[in-house]
Amino acid sequence: MSDTIEQDGHGHVDVDTVQLSAELVEAASVASHDVAEYALWLGDDSLVLAQNLGWWISRAPELEEDIALGNIALDLIGHARSLLHYAGAESGRTEDDLAYWRDEPQWRSAHLFEQPNGDFAHTIARQFIAAHYLFELYSTLMESTDATLAAIAAKAVKEVDYHRDHSIQWVLRLAQGTEESRRRMITGLSDLWPFVEELFVDEPLIDRLEGVAVRPSSLRAAVEGAMFPVLAEAELEVPRGFISSGGGRRGDHSENLGPLLAELQVLARAHPGAKW
């Protein structure tokens, strides 16, 4: 597979041959393969969320929100590019190869990031959870023994801090606004909450990356500790009940990822190697 890519920097990749699992088996170095897989987790989360957020440009409730959500998406694409570049280097693939030429089972995003935009309150609920998770994740990953991951995290954490603020302000405003905005915020939060749990699941990969990766379960206290006071201030209850089965890290995705990838990848696949 790497031969076909080297012949032509971007296009002419036979989709059937781009199989992540095959790449994993052929790994020369187990450690770097594991790090690449971990970088894929984080990169896919950011890219999928950015793709979702981009939809809002020209559709948000006000012009400032078009710009805010567009800028947040742009930051996330920046993080995804760094992470996918790092993830792909090990197997001779570019960030574009990974973004455009992997099929659904080869993606490693968690279900939260794949959830549809819904109404604005759903998007804000997803942002609220995602930004709190990412902020704590990158705050810890800055201390990684892997210098590249630490550098990406140190850069990303400052940007995600702004995303977190943005979501907090909207949660408070919607929850304490009109009866209708409050109703929608409650619905959005309860629809997105089932996908929180997956963010804290320790897959076997994490055991092999002690000191390199952040143990997801170790983030729960900090993430909840930051989110719950905001919900209390907004007079919102922490939703209870149904918990999603998750599985995104193993390639088991929600029904939302397929259509999202179709839109993300259609241009690159219709015109392999196209440049502008």
Add this chain to the structure above:
Amino acid sequence: MVTVASLARPRPSDPASQRAWDIAAEVCDPEVPVLTIEDLGVLRSVAVTADGTHVILTPTYSGCPAMEAMRDDVTSALAGAGYQNVTVELVLSPAWTTDWMSDEGKAKLVGYGIAAPTGHSGVRPTGTVRLQLAVKCPRCSSLNTRELARFGSTSCKALYECRDCLEPFDYFKVL
């Protein structure tokens, strides 16, 4: 000793690299054309060796699309001055901060109509409140201003309005 000033403008010490640095340092930010990449603190290193000229830039924001233009402009500025084998590398660490922006750069920003970053960067711990000094209107210098939107026309800016002269203006956010 590493001071903030030397981190912000790490101009090389050998004369050959210094000459190349001074050429690269003239390249401007395509989005904020009054600022050079040296003013911004984006230019991190220039080294002239027998093998060629190697330049290191660091992005302001992770997704900033202006980085590609800056990279191309540095390459063509140096190639135009006769430098061979120019390579431009983007590095993330140490992460860029508005603390590296030069005082001249801040003055140029204000002259251009963009309020310069106030205060210093630093990720606040969970649960603390972001404190920010009042942002001064670049037109009438009033401190009676308010934030309209934290995300503005580019990644690095927020949108403010002045309550005295009533004009909206961009503010270069602390990062």
